[in-house]
Amino acid sequence: MATITGVRVEDVRFPTSVTADGSDAMNKDADYSAAYVVLETDATDPGADPAGSGAPLGGYGLTFTIGRGNDIVAEAARQQAAALVGRDVDEIAADMGALYRDLTADSQLRWLGPEKGVVHLSLAAVLNAVWDLVARRAGKPLWRLLVDMTPEELVDVADLHYLSDALTREEALAILRERAGTRQERLDHLERTGYPVYTTSAGWLGYSDDKLRRLCQEAVDAGYQHVKLKVGANLAEDVRRLTIAREVLGPDRNLMIDANQVWDVPQAIEWMRALAPFDPLWIEEPTSPDDILGHAAVRRAVAPIGVATGEHCHNRVMFKQLMQAEAIDYCQLDTGRLASINEIVAVLLLAAKFGVPVCPHAGGVGLCEMVQHVSVLDYVAIGGDLTGRVTEYVDHLHEHFTDPCVVADRGAGTAYVLPALPGYSTQMYEESIDRFRFPQGTYWAGRTSVGDAPVRDTSEHVPH
Amino acid sequence: MATITGVRVEDVRFPTSVTADGSDAMNKDADYSAAYVVLETDATDPGADPAGSGAPLGGYGLTFTIGRGNDIVAEAARQQAAALVGRDVDEIAADMGALYRDLTADSQLRWLGPEKGVVHLSLAAVLNAVWDLVARRAGKPLWRLLVDMTPEELVDVADLHYLSDALTREEALAILRERAGTRQERLDHLERTGYPVYTTSAGWLGYSDDKLRRLCQEAVDAGYQHVKLKVGANLAEDVRRLTIAREVLGPDRNLMIDANQVWDVPQAIEWMRALAPFDPLWIEEPTSPDDILGHAAVRRAVAPIGVATGEHCHNRVMFKQLMQAEAIDYCQLDTGRLASINEIVAVLLLAAKFGVPVCPHAGGVGLCEMVQHVSVLDYVAIGGDLTGRVTEYVDHLHEHFTDPCVVADRGAGTAYVLPALPGYSTQMYEESIDRFRFPQGTYWAGRTSVGDAPVRDTSEHVPH
Numbered sequence: 035m036a037t038i039t040g041v042r043v044e045d046v047r048f049p050t051s052v053t054a055d056g057s058d059a060m061n062k063d064a065d066y067s068a069a070y071v072v073l074e075t076d077a078t079d080p081g082a083d084p085a086g087s088g089a090p091l092g093g094y095g096l097t098f099t100i101g102r103g104n105d106i107v108a109e110a111a112r113q114q115a116a117a118l119v120g121r122d123v124d125e126i127a128a129d130m131g132a133l134y135r136d137l138t139a140d141s142q143l144r145w146l147g148p149e150k151g152v153v154h155l156s157l158a159a160v161l162n163a164v165w166d167l168v169a170r171r172a173g174k175p176l177w178r179l180l181v182d183m184t185p186e187e188l189v190d191v192a193d194l195h196y197l198s199d200a201l202t203r204e205e206a207l208a209i210l211r212e213r214a215g216t217r218q219e220r221l222d223h224l225e226r227t228g229y230p231v232y233t234t235s236a237g238w239l240g241y242s243d244d245k246l247r248r249l250c251q252e253a254v255d256a257g258y259q260h261v262k263l264k265v266g267a268n269l270a271e272d273v274r275r276l277t278i279a280r281e282v283l284g285p286d287r288n289l290m291i292d293a294n295q296v297w298d299v300p301q302a303i304e305w306m307r308a309l310a311p312f313d314p315l316w317i318e319e320p321t322s323p324d325d326i327l328g329h330a331a332v333r334r335a336v337a338p339i340g341v342a343t344g345e346h347c348h349n350r351v352m353f354k355q356l357m358q359a360e361a362i363d364y365c366q367l368d369t370g371r372l373a374s375i376n377e378i379v380a381v382l383l384l385a386a387k388f389g390v391p392v393c394p395h396a397g398g399v400g401l402c403e404m405v406q407h408v409s410v411l412d413y414v415a416i417g418g419d420l421t422g423r424v425t426e427y428v429d430h431l432h433e434h435f436t437d438p439c440v441v442a443d444r445g446a447g448t449a450y451v452l453p454a455l456p457g458y459s460t461q462m463y464e465e466s467i468d469r470f471r472f473p474q475g476t477y478w479a480g481r482t483s484v485g486d487a488p489v490r491d492t493s494e495h496v497p498h
Numbered sequence: 499m500a501t502i503t504g505v506r507v508e509d510v511r512f513p514t515s516v517t518a519d520g521s522d523a524m525n526k527d528a529d530y531s532a533a534y535v536v537l538e539t540d541a542t543d544p545g546a547d548p549a550g551s552g553a554p555l556g557g558y559g560l561t562f563t564i565g566r567g568n569d570i571v572a573e574a575a576r577q578q579a580a581a582l583v584g585r586d587v588d589e590i591a592a593d594m595g596a597l598y599r600d601l602t603a604d605s606q607l608r609w610l611g612p613e614k615g616v617v618h619l620s621l622a623a624v625l626n627a628v629w630d631l632v633a634r635r636a637g638k639p640l641w642r643l644l645v646d647m648t649p650e651e652l653v654d655v656a657d658l659h660y661l662s663d664a665l666t667r668e669e670a671l672a673i674l675r676e677r678a679g680t681r682q683e684r685l686d687h688l689e690r691t692g693y694p695v696y697t698t699s700a701g702w703l704g705y706s707d708d709k710l711r712r713l714c715q716e717a718v719d720a721g722y723q724h725v726k727l728k729v730g731a732n733l734a735e736d737v738r739r740l741t742i743a744r745e746v747l748g749p750d751r752n753l754m755i756d757a758n759q760v761w762d763v764p765q766a767i768e769w770m771r772a773l774a775p776f777d778p779l780w781i782e783e784p785t786s787p788d789d790i791l792g793h794a795a796v797r798r799a800v801a802p803i804g805v806a807t808g809e810h811c812h813n814r815v816m817f818k819q820l821m822q823a824e825a826i827d828y829c830q831l832d833t834g835r836l837a838s839i840n841e842i843v844a845v846l847l848l849a850a851k852f853g854v855p856v857c858p859h860a861g862g863v864g865l866c867e868m869v870q871h872v873s874v875l876d877y878v879a880i881g882g883d884l885t886g887r888v889t890e891y892v893d894h895l896h897e898h899f900t901d902p903c904v905v906a907d908r909g910a911g912t913a914y915v916l917p918a919l920p921g922y923s924t925q926m927y928e929e930s931i932d933r934f935r936f937p938q939g940t941y942w943a944g945r946t947s948v949g950d951a952p953v954r955d956t957s958e959h960v961p962h
Contacts, residue, residue: 061605101606110570141525142565148810151615196786199763199795299663322660324815326790327822331663346612351788358791
């Protein structure tokens with residue numbers, strides 16, 4: 035028996051705007067932040083280190099924001115998570131689909147979306163904490179808990195509401211059953227090679243040309259086959275920066291570009307004509323993330339360059355339409371924006387049915403820690419294919435996590451090494467929270483105004 | 499000179515769940531609420547009554563929610579409105595497009611949408627207060643301020659970002675210029691007849707059959723040509739209730755039905771086959787408000803029954819696509835969900851270009867007060883047509899407003915009488931706020947738990 039006895043939600047903000055890490059054409063002053071949910075229980079953690087130490091069992095989950103408003107998301111998470119106090123962990127674990135429906139059944143909070151914006155981000159944080167808790171209780175990494183589920187169990191977890199015109203429950207089951215017999219061989223492959231990644235660390239818009247060239251070279255030296263750059267603020271600068279990147283990468287490595295939603299549709303098409311000579315693999319977020327038909331128009335116009343989007347795609351209904359409209363070549367779902375594994379499984383199933391490769395968005399705070407679990411689940415149990423798949427990796431802020439993601443090149447390119455510890459890899463060090471809790475943490479406490487841009491050098495705290 | 503000196507944001511909740519006012523298939527326990535923004539200035543109100551009384555000039559705006567989470571919206575509004583303190587009202591009034599861009603330029607808050615959910619609802623509340631302030635400063639009802647603008651001024655107000663594949667600035671100007679010469683004759687018509695309305699007061703799902711029959715008869719007796727009922731919870735009950743309604747309305751009056759998003763697409767089509775014999779004018783919100791392609795599929799299947807949606811359509815990019823995809827017969831924009839007049843003008847222009855009648859959503863708290871201004875603007879300066887247009891009216895909660903909307907039948911059916919006082923009709927009585935402020939107001943203070951359903955009889959406070 036394990037009962038959830040309490041909920042704690044933290045507003046944690048890292049001062050990344052100082053170094054221009056994370057800068058792009060839309061988001062010039064991001065302070066990478068997490069609305070971080072802790073579920074406390076009265077049980078001990080079976081996977082605690084050292085074994086048998088009697089450390090308390092907890093669940094840790096988060097969603098990612100870029101600064102102001104993180105307190106608003108945290109407050110929404112606090113209200114949603116309150117319903118969990120007093121619930122039995124094993125009962126929850128036995129029917130995560132039911133828990134999902136319970137948490138989404140609050141019609142008063144639903145009105146504030148529905149299924150989008152703050153209340154959906156906060157729901158992701160809460161459900162991520164529950165999935166972490168359930169995996170810890172089972173003593174398994176979350177990916178393992180999921181690939182150990184039967185097709186029926188997995189489809190019961192998925193939120194298929196509003197999808198039946200594109201994917202019925204029977205079709206979903208058929209996809210899962212078709213993959214079930216060969217799960218182990220794909221898992222063996224991933225255990226050997228890891229899950230392939232690409233890097234965005236090189237290409238933030240705020241970096242100088244010299245820094246861009248050096249970081250591209252470091253990516254090549256580290257074995258990356260894919261590098262992504264931000265574009266969209268100034269065409270002449272984009273041409274100059276892509277020239278540098280292509281010089282360093284050579285003709286065969288993949289170069290992706292990301293406009294972070296700055297263009298109207300006709301402008302996206304025109305701008306991409308100018309950048310086509312650099313042979314990008316994809317253009318990411320060419321326009322409003324809500325513009326399904328706009329993405330489809332861009333895709334038709336810029337082919338064979340691919341169109342990618344998803345980090346701001348707010349729910350499965352939008353992904354359904356992006357696929358129905360043949361608007362995307364790559365599905366970049368986000369583990370902090372979709373309502374955790376329940377909605378993610380639904381999107382992975384849609385992608386499998388429509389034959390769209392899933393290349394999850396990551397970076398930020400904790401997103402890399404989460405996507406590795408999702409990509410393993412996708413390859414082993416749902417999508418069943420690595421062709422055209424590559425998951426984002428950014429080398430930021432991992433030192434704040436107790437089980438940080440690890441990338442390594444084991445002969446098949448740089449890849450996420452499969453997480454081994456129980457849970458969703460989402461627990462942060464309490465020391466990090468005490469330092470970067472906003473606005474009371476020791477880092478922030480010296481600053482007088484909430485809206486101020488940080489002025490202190492943070493290079494010692496924030497890695498490149 | 500008039501400077502904004504302070505901002506006050508109130509969480510006001512009315513206990514409407516007690517009487518089942520506002521109940522539908524999705525929202526069974528709505529407590530109609532307002533995140534209410536007050537902008538204070540150091541100037542006196544030129545339109546204050548009595549004239550020359552020296553009453554302070556203020557701006558009053560709101561967005562509508564249905565209870566829990568209203569505090570979250572209020573907090574977001576507080577953060578967004580803080581930037582207004584110290585600004586000069588006349589400078590703001592001279593370029594409302596620039597103010598809109600200022601308020602939407604905060605990329606950290608934008609991340610929480612973008613342009614959807616809590617941060618967009620709160621932005622609507624803030625901008626509604628600014629528009630109210632600007633109209634009061636000019637001593638005009640807001641509709642008058644807007645129809646007095648030149649085509650160039652109106653298009654400068656509109657947010658056309660992300661729309662240029664469907665509507666260019668030049669096309670928008672051409673629409674406005676085409677209507678400009680005949681504005682006065684349409685205004686004369688509205689001054690005589692008012693703007694036509696329909697009523698939803700009769701058809702909430704929680705009402706008994708006897709109450710439904712009585713309210714339908716009262717609507718007929720009051721001169722309504724349109725009545726709307728909620729459907730979607732139970733097919734047999736829908737058939738029974740529509741039978742009653744059609745009996746009372748007769749074959750010639752219009753009956754609209756509203757499913758409040760409960761169906762998947764195939765289910766919507768099947769259910770509507772069963773309800774088609776009752777000859778509904780439209781089916782409203784048949785499925786997820788995000789499902790543009792789903793609405794298009796339903797529309798193709800249920801014609802000649804119309805498809806209506808919009809109260810949860812979160813921004814102009816979604817409306818653009820609903821029109822591009824020929825997914826709707828009626829555009830039901832919401833004055834608390836779109837980012838005020840700036841985004842509403844853009845949607846009205848899109849609707850004019852695509853030939854879609856605009857029948858705004860209202861009801862809730864203060865929505866009727868606002869939509870009357872929008873519908874006058876649409877007919878006089880943008881859409882230029884009343885054919886197929888009818889704006890929602892619900893007789894709830896108007897007694898809390900200092901300039902409540904008025905409906906009357908002046909020979910052309912029940913209609914909104916044009917507001918005469920300066921502003922957006924959005925000011926609430928301080929006595930109402932003191933009573934229904936959550937959770938400290940005198941009505942709520944006796945209740946111990948935030949999440950509790952109200953138990954006290956509120957019939958004296960909440961009209962039917």
